[in-house]
Amino acid sequence: MSIENTAPETVPAGAPADATGLADATEAAVRPRPGELQMAAPRRPKPPRHLADLTAGERREAVAALGEKPFRAKQLSVHYFDRLVADPAQMSDLPAASRDRLVGDLLPSLLSPVRVLECDGGATVKTVWKLFDGALVESVLMRYPQRATVCVSSQAGCGMNCPFCATGQAGLTRNMSTAEIVEQVVSAARGLAHGAPAGTADGVPDAGAFPGATTAATLGLGDESDESGEGDDEDGGTPAERALRRARVSNVVFMGMGEPLANYRAVVGAVRRLTDPRPDGLGMSARGVTVSTVGLVPAIERLAGEGLPVTLALSLHAPDDELRDELVPINTRFSVAAALDAAYGYFRATGRRVSIEYALIRDVNDHAWRADRLGTLLNQRGRGWVHVNPIPLNPTPGSRWTASDPRVQDEFVARLRAHGVPTTVRDTRGREIDGACGQLAATAG
């Protein structure tokens, strides 16, 4: 089965079209019927091409096609990926005439912040972004003492229709481009560098005027140079440059809106841009990246062969097909056994321990026997290849479901551990701002 969403599909009836004939994406998605899957993304005008869509070689070609010297591609990459700058006024190493041409062509603005919401004392920040066609997506920045994690969206909406997930209820508007995904991370990094929420910062000020430097440096955010082996020179450069190096995003999780593996090409491109060494990309460690999926088996198999050792998270939510068919409708195509086999194959190919996501829903999937069944299924495939992340359900508006009783949750965890399966309940940040797992619905109001 094809997992690439390139198949043409008619734009839903009633989707508005503007005077240019381009469909506007603001009201495009159609609410799916229960259990209905939307495998192919609606065909829509593509977002403008951006530096982050291109490999280093493609950038040189693009720059040459503009009549510029190919080495300008590298200069532009340093500005965007290393300095986090997209403002031509701050690119003093480029001749004035070239700047506007290069920035105009290769650094179009892709995301505009619509709303920025904070909670956890400012440690969690959700940004609602408007894309070029009006589609709305969300990203969440979570700061921890030693790291900073960005939860990114990979599609506007989602076609997987999981009934407990707010995003799934709204249907799929369109796939995001590689650069639209990467921009969420770059914006968050700018926010960290400024000590300000993502979406409020636009470019990094020149050395000297750098209000967030102390904050970022004090918190030591994103400094994972030991893991990535990038060996930052802590002594080099101005205070602003040093703070910028420290204000790096250490982790990116594809757990925002959308099913990343249903937008395979753009997501793998984004992972490459995040992990490409600077200045070709952000220079992150692949170990800091987690791709979460409902279990699109062919795509998991393909990902295992990419040579990108990202962490795979499988959203299982039930160990039996009968219940999983309802909770994760893709299960009607790829069963529990098939999804687990693919996840185990991923571990075998990459050596990366797989995460099993399990939203605990009161009296629906939280029974002790289901914990036992899950433990057995995991151990049948091997030991030490997997850990389980139970997530207390974040109830979505209008849902008849709620989180499990804490004692039931404890018992569920204890049973899995008794099977020898490492199990940690996921810390869910951002509940009050509808920024926690499954709450991203992207309303501008």
Ligand code: SAH
């Ligand atoms: N499409 C991907 C990414 C989705 S969001 C996937 O399904 O894996 C990341 C995680 O949040 C998934 O495990 C998803 O099942 C979970 N989730 C969705 N809605 C939730 C909710 N209301 N409460 C708790 N977790 C939820």
